[in-house]
Amino acid sequence: MLPPQAYINISFFQPTAFLMTGIPGLEAAHGWISIPFSSMYTVALTGNCLILLAVRRTHNLHQPMYYFLSMLALTDVGLTLSTLPTTLGVLWFDHQLISFNACLVQMFFLHTFSVVESSVLLAMSFDRFLAISNPLRYAAILTNDVIIRIGLAIVTRATVSLFPVPFLLKRLNFCPDKILLSHTFCFHADVMWLACDDITINILYGLYVLLSTVSIDSLAIVLSYTLILHTVLGLASPRERVRALNTCVSHILAVFVFFIPVITMSIIHRFGRHLPPIVHALVAYVYLVVPPVLNPIIYSVKSKPIREAMLRALRKTV
Template sequence: MLIFNGSVFMPSVLTLVGIPGLESVQCWIGIPFCAMYLIAVIGNSLILVIIKYENSLHSPMYIFLAMLGATDIALSTCILPKMLGIFWFHVPEISFEACLLQMWFIHSFQAIESGVLLAMALDRYVAICNPLRHATVFSRQLLAHIGVGVILRAAILTVPSIVLIKCHLKHYRTTIISHSYCEHMALVKLATEDVQINKIYGLFVAFTILGFDIIFITLSYVQIFITVFQLPQKEARIKAFNTCIAHICVFLQFYLLAFFSFFTHRFGSHIPPYVHILLSNLYLLVPPFLNPIVYGVKTKQIRDHVLKMFLSKRHLDH
């Protein structure tokens, strides 16, 4: 690591502050964060196990749910262990390459989650609006193509932002990142060079992925609601709507947190920095934490299998 005229040339090690302004209470903040992480990992792992070993759940809706659960586990694992290392063990250093890798993983898994939510919305659209063709449309081959496509889209769109930082930004004002994880703009703002292209590309990726997905999810659910309300029988309307409640809750919590965090970062200059950091952390931790709870409570098949597992275990214990 070389220093020129007060700037650092290609730092080998960076320092994560954690939550600026709340350093004295970070150890306490880590407790609910750790609890959310444990619930996210246990809950999503339980859903994955149930879907894997229960043949009746090998349908597109539950396969997409398994993809979502695996993504949630990976996303929360990318951020929390290092964050707890900062909060509890005072280990703020991270190598520059590891920081870029963490950044790429975080943004890739966010994009994958958004893509899976879009696939789930399209699955519900076909199941409710054109049920006779659902089994034909959502074949095993299409599910595999969707999974590969969602992963490739996320990886390809997020790689250039890492390459731009690595190749375009050489000099840094400081090696201290005022954040609890390697967030794109927090790192870019450290550079002394013109970072406009990095900012523009970051916005392009955000709007290309989140904007595209939320538009098609909204259109899908508008058509779903129109179809549901046109059903002649009340029981059929209730049943169709109940299959969408869990999905709607998950969509709302993911995208509302995303846009709330985005707009407070872009337009909330008067808001204290620690509020921005906390919102960013919650945006990454809350969906993986809540998703298995929402699906466990609202999806009868998942709920019944969870109860059966615990009742069987209790019976064996006695």
């Protein structure tokens, strides 16, 4: 690295690459740490791909509920693949460098898939509300064309929301001596704080994206389940109430698994910069790795049709 005086006449600087950090304080154990990470990535990719195969190959699963589950599985595959190369590269080979442009691309896809997952979970709550409150018209309302349009709207919303973020970062002047990222992947907040410029616009736009996507989605999901609970309590038979609520258990677990780490990480990035680096790292890994791992497990355990279809798909694949 050049001495500070070498940069006196430089008015604008962007690093050619960033250095990624592994698990703070546990660098010597990266080889061992890579074992559980590799296992989780394998489970995430295998489980979600099996869900996609199961829904595709099983005619009885060609229903709105399982189409939305396929969207969730596809999103989890994308989220997993967004972080897998750099994370395992750091843990396996100590390959810490990532180019500036590659970092922006990874950051765009990582955040885009996160917003897509939030939107899919909202669509799934709408699906459960329709199935419980208006079962006779459920299939007529959620036709294949409507589901396709919902899917396209979800992808468009996420892409349009996140598209300006890389360009807002490229306009910034970065500090030559600040190129160390806090994770094995690129977060918007992490990259943003390395700049030497005024980042007010970046902070405000990041807050806008968070409020207009994940925050609204979480509130809408709470509203959906309030309406679902109101409908269920209106059912005459206790058995019908239990049956109706049982169809929501998997989705409720998936919502908690995704939104709790997202909210925790957002709070820590904005108000917990004084916390130890390992806290930031652990919360980030829980947010990005755990939902893709747990979602296939949750749905295979709680849904017998999915479990049986996944086993058939696995036998045919093997």
